Amino acid sequence: MTPLRRWLPIVLGGVLVALYLAPLVALALSVHPGDLLDGLRAPAARDALALSLRTSAAAMLATVAFGLPLAAYLARSDTWPARLLSALVDVPIALPPAVVGVALLTAFGRSGLFGPVLEAAGISVPFSPAAVVLAQVLVASPFFVRAAARALAAVPASLVDVARTLGASRAAAFTRVTVPLAAPGLLAGLSLAWARALGEFGATLVFAGNLPGRTQTLPLAIVTALESDVRLAVALSLVATVAAALLLGLFRATGAYLVERT
Numbered sequence: 001m002t003p004l005r006r007w008l009p010i011v012l013g014g015v016l017v018a019l020y021l022a023p024l025v026a027l028a029l030s031v032h033p034g035d036l037l038d039g040l041r042a043p044a045a046r047d048a049l050a051l052s053l054r055t056s057a058a059a060m061l062a063t064v065a066f067g068l069p070l071a072a073y074l075a076r077s078d079t080w081p082a083r084l085l086s087a088l089v090d091v092p093i094a095l096p097p098a099v100v101g102v103a104l105l106t107a108f109g110r111s112g113l114f115g116p117v118l119e120a121a122g123i124s125v126p127f128s129p130a131a132v133v134l135a136q137v138l139v140a141s142p143f144f145v146r147a148a149a150r151a152l153a154a155v156p157a158s159l160v161d162v163a164r165t166l167g168a169s170r171a172a173a174f175t176r177v178t179v180p181l182a183a184p185g186l187l188a189g190l191s192l193a194w195a196r197a198l199g200e201f202g203a204t205l206v207f208a209g210n211l212p213g214r215t216q217t218l219p220l221a222i223v224t225a226l227e228s229d230v231r232l233a234v235a236l237s238l239v240a241t242v243a244a245a246l247l248l249g250l251f252r253a254t255g256a257y258l259v260e261r262t
Contacts, residue, residue, distance in 0.1 A: 027238055036235045045236055047213045048221035049243075055129060055217065056197040059136035063193055067141050071148035072174065089142045100138055101206025104131070131208035132215050136197035144193035151185020152178060191251030195244045
């Protein structure tokens with residue numbers, strides 16, 4: 001192999017990694033510790049951060065509850081319904097977030113497809129914390145389902161068959177054999193989905209609005225702060241970056257620990 005062929009992939013990859021790191025380094029260097037503390041002390045910032053953590057946690061609970069069975073089906077089936085569902089899982093990833101927000105409004109808004117039924121039941125979804133959770137689930141869950149399906153498909157079917165032979169039910173074999181062996185991949189998918197939910201902006205703005213203390217998540221608070229206080233916006237951006245990094249690091253460390261245990 002010539003030196004050019006040996007080093008070209010490294011150089012090209014290094015340029016892309018530098019592109020990843022340069023904005024983050026610039027963000028960190030532009031924040032004075034005092035500005036960061038002032039940003040964290042701001043009531044609007046605390047409310048936005050707390051709301052982001054609450055809604056994203058609720059979104060992840062819903063994502064696992066509904067996404068894990070779907071991922072299990074996609075992992076073990078190659079029928080045309082499974083292929084159709086697999087394609088539908090990718091749709092929210094391909095759509096612009098603003099389009100997702102408009103679609104949610106047309107479905108659950110007062111004059112939307114399900115709006116009259118919800119209104120008759122006394123339920124109003126748009127511009128509420130529930131709307132934030134729903135938007136986060138829609139944009140973030142595909143990342144979990146995709147990763148979970150790959151992780152579950154990688155578990156040897158023979159191990160599940162052995163558990164069934166020893167008397168375990170289908171559900172017991174799934175929870176006691178398949179899920180523990182696929183746990184690192186499941187955690188990796190969950191970390192990506194959670195980080196995506198924390199960073200969700202477009203669909204939330206359209207469907208839930210930007211109401212301080214009610215639907216204003218941390219990304220919305222950053223954009224709002226940009227209109228009046230750039231230093232606060234930068235400080236909040238660093239807070240969001242650190243939160244996402246801690247979340248990804250925690251899940252990756254847990255996944256690595258589980259791999260070592262298995």
